[in-house]
Amino acid sequence: MRFTNPKHSLSTLDPSGESPVSLLPTTPEDMWHAHNLIAPSDLLRAHAIRKVVTTGSTGSTTSDRVHTDLTIRVQSVFFDPAASSLHVSGTVCQENQYVSLGQHHTLDLELNRPFQLWKHSGWDSVSLKMLEEAVAEDTGEAMCAVVMQEGLANICLITEFQTVVKQRVEANIPKKRAGGSASQGGMTSFYEKTLATLLRTVDFSQPRPLLLASPGFVAQDFRGYMQSEGQKRTDKKLQRMAKDAVVVHSSTGYVHSLNEVLKSPEVQATMRDKRFTGETALMDQLYDRLRKDDGRAWYGAKPVERAVKEGAVGRGGGVLLINNKFFRSLDIKTRKRFVALVDKVKEDGGEARVLSSDHESGQRLDALGGIAAILTYPIYDLDEDEVEEGGEGEESGAAAEEGAMII
Amino acid sequence: MARHQNIRNLDYEAELEEYGAFSDEEEEELSPEDQVRMREGTAQVLEALGVEAHKVPKTQIEESLWHYYWDVDKTITYLISKYIDPPKKPAKTAPPKTAPKQDAAIASASRQSFAHLFRDLPWGNIPPERQAVLIPPPQLPAGLLGGSGAPPKMSKLQQLAAARKKKAEEKSASGEVEQTQVKMTELTVNDNQASKENRPLAGVFGKRVKISETTAQGRIPLTMAEPTRPEIPQAQAPEATPSQHQEEDPIDPEPAVAPPKAQPSAFASTLFGPSSDSPKRRPREVFALPYMAISSYSPDAFGKPSPDDVVLAAQAKVATAGKKSANVHNKKGSSSADGVTNQVSQLKIDDTPLPKSRNLNVLSEFEKQKGKKTASFVVVGHVDAGKSTMMGRLLLDLNVVDQRTVDKLRKEAEKIGKTSFALAWVLDQRHEERSRGVTIDIATNRFETETTSFTILDAPGHRDFIPNMIAGASQADFAILVIDASTGAFESGLKGQTREHSLLIRSMGVSRIIVAVNKLDTVNWSQERFDEITHQVSGFLTATGFQPKNIAFVPVSGLHGDNLVRKSTDPAASWYTGKTLVEELEASEPSARALAKPLRMTISEVMRTPQSSISITGRIDAGSLQMGDALLVQPSGEKAYVKSLQVDDGEPADWAVAGQNVVLHLSNIDPIHVRVGDIVCDPAKPIQCVDTFTLKALAFDILMPMQVDVHRGRLHAAGKIEAIDAILDKVTGKVTKKKPMIVKPGTVSRVRVTLHSKVPLEAGQRVVLRSGGQTVAAGLLE
């Protein structure tokens, strides 16, 4: 993504949001950025195709599609990660010859067509940061990862900001029977299916890093299969792909095993500079702290807000982790609250990280409620009043009935 | 065009106001190029969506095409993400499938009432205003838009032609015997319906003609079938037999090609027979009885019938056997599973026999039968402890496998330098297992002693394959824990899977454990080593929750067979005077069987056998079943019938009860609805599919809201701990802390788990939670 006018930059931006910023999405990933930038009540102007019906002299009618630019007040944003397309719906707020005020329209942002954005409540620190990321130089190709286990493969594309599951491949692998050949056939056809799907769903015309991850030997064998297929088909590109593929261990074939994949030494070595490896490390750090239960790690909006208020997330290791979905379709008040949280942490000298909910580490944070913090000093009673909730009476009654405890 | 925009964009009214001069119909018009594009686009999209197409309302396809300006790829992606995503396994999507179909059928049926109004008009030339007036707005949600549907100017002839072509292609594509059977059985049904004078023609055309006659003669048994429908479980009704179901798939996309705005004109009907959509749909509704197809599946009569056989037999059946069987059914007492059967046969629609059911009282049969007791045990332990070798040796010494086989394996093993694994190869039969010398999946085997018939479940020890080990342990009455006594190995095992496996089997409800201290030959049968291991292991097993009286220790050498079947003859081992491993096994009582509970069985294997194209194996967890029973497969919610079954070592049987390992040969179900890990249950008391549950869990590791894999036997699913409700007292179960941030290992807590997809789970079941390749908790569903 870049500014349509090359003279524009972050520094020339009007922080009140009253004058528009004009942006040009150039890569599919930019749609994801736009998704983060465009919020309800903002104004968006972009190219639109509108159907117009006219009456001819004979009374017959024709319907034409006209190209026009429309400005709408945003009501909802729908992002389709698989297609990298963004649909923004709202009401027309600038009349022209084809539309009248207040009509509903859905703008579909298109690659290489500029759009203009007026931020309703101005550019706050979080949206500025998002814009900065959006216009930053693209750091490279998306990495492809196939996370698999016997009979299951998830084909994912990992970009700087999101993990997109391109396709899930499932196969029923006959279990062992005397002779054992059946299962071998089952695995081969599973590999065949996976490879075909991989080549169909991911574009390998430019070489891109390929990770194969699985428990046991599945990934390794799959790579072997790719290799021998490459030879059989005398397909140089496939042979190359197989040769360059990195085989990593993961404990399952589910997508969330990507966490293990991303922190494996093999990946760290090749993708050190990628943002998501840093985020994975931060999440690990958080989990380690939580495990220690030393009062220095907290999750959930309430305790984290308290800790920030007390200035416990500041200089010397304080980290606030917050998912970007918190800043997406929120009402302005809530958004401001979280922006204030981010600002306070920065002010205190701590690190505030907005993670992408569309990434595996963001998903992990999501499990914790989307927000967590590592504190510079321990606080023990941040969750105090939550303990108070609810009545004990009903609980003890039920327990008495159950008698002997499980396990 | 406006109509679908109307649905999406609420400004339609506004637009109308703005361009007030234009009437509804004029709005509908697409330019001719657009029509062509729309038609092509729709066809392409439907083709790309394949079987999933039915999930997407046609309006949406057109809408999206318009929206994406005819970009088919984008449209497809959008539709998939909107309607078909998150990509579910086909089996799971089955239940919703039925509803729209029914709707559509109803809608099209009601639409027929207007058809006669068009009879007098030259086809394809219906004034649009008449259509617009006649299509009642409430039909919109059915997904098939009436007169003003998108390609309004597509001639009906074109539509019909397209539909027929498409159908013909699909039909010819699937030339399988099953397909033929399907058709044939359908003919059988029709023979019951319409008189026999119309000899059925095979293939599409023939069927259509017949159906038209059925319709014309007013012999639509819809009224008859209707009352039974409430008796048949909901999901079942519209597509009760897989045969019919199979047929539906190809037909399904069809209405989308030919929008069923109204009945074809009389001219079209004369030319092509009745319309391609509604009448053809109706028969599926009409014959929604699960029993029609079974005659040709009857196991003894047709092991694998040729299509010709099927025709002849089906005709013969209808003439003779049908009546008889109906009577038989009427007389029979009603075992619960046959409730539906009786209902149907009372209505005299079901003239074809079910898989022979003897309507036994299985439980009393079981009590009558005085055989050996049966028991299953799982063999667990750290990787390379010698589990498979020990079982191979056991089978050899018990003469279940002969020396010649083992010699042959040894020769093969030698070739790849794995001689020491020859005995393990008796169980490790997969190519990957042999070449790597590691067990990957459970191997089952059987042997009998004088008192008991045992099933061995040889589990893999490697941590990567713990999901498979869990599957094995969930089928076991008791366990053999194999421990490598050789220097260093015991210690590393204790840190590794010796511990994890023990925790797992305990938390899955196995209470009896026999510890086989193995490879004592490598330490010269040192009693000291044995005692040391016994001491440590019993300490930690009791801490895990095993009662001391349920733990036994046997010093063995799996490789050489000492103390397995025979007492060791090695003088160095003479200090041991206790029982052999087999004696310990015989002294173990299998756990109580939940015989009287509703049927539950987890599918551990799906395969194709000579008896059926879909046979499943597994251990019956609870309840009982017999030949001819109807079963419900969850989560697909599809019904199947037990054509025949085998118990334990492959003996054909009429019935089976909880605790037995069975092979069930199924009929009347499509293989896509049956997967490993699915649960087979009693249709009258089915297990529910859930995607969220609470669990009383014992933590093995720190718990907090996090991503976990949920395991229950073969079933496993990805999900997350959504919330930790409370920490509970281990003994009293009282809440000691509400909403804790984390749960420490060794504590019991109540956690809420959500899953990405619905899976069959119910209260009282034990599940294991794993994360990052480690078992983090196990517990009981509440």
Ligand SMILES: Nc1nc2c(ncn2[C@@H]2O[C@H](COP(=O)(O)OP(=O)(O)OP(=O)(O)O)[C@@H](O)[C@H]2O)c(=O)[nH]1
């Ligand atoms: N010396 C000696 N070696 C043994 C004994 N039992 C097994 N072994 C050896 O231990 C190795 C591993 O044996 P397996 O039977 O494959 O071990 P496993 O426990 O089944 O391994 P996994 O299934 O992969 O976990 C083989 O090389 C065996 O020959 C024994 O009693 N004595």
Ligand SMILES: [Mg+2]
């Ligand atoms: Mg083994």
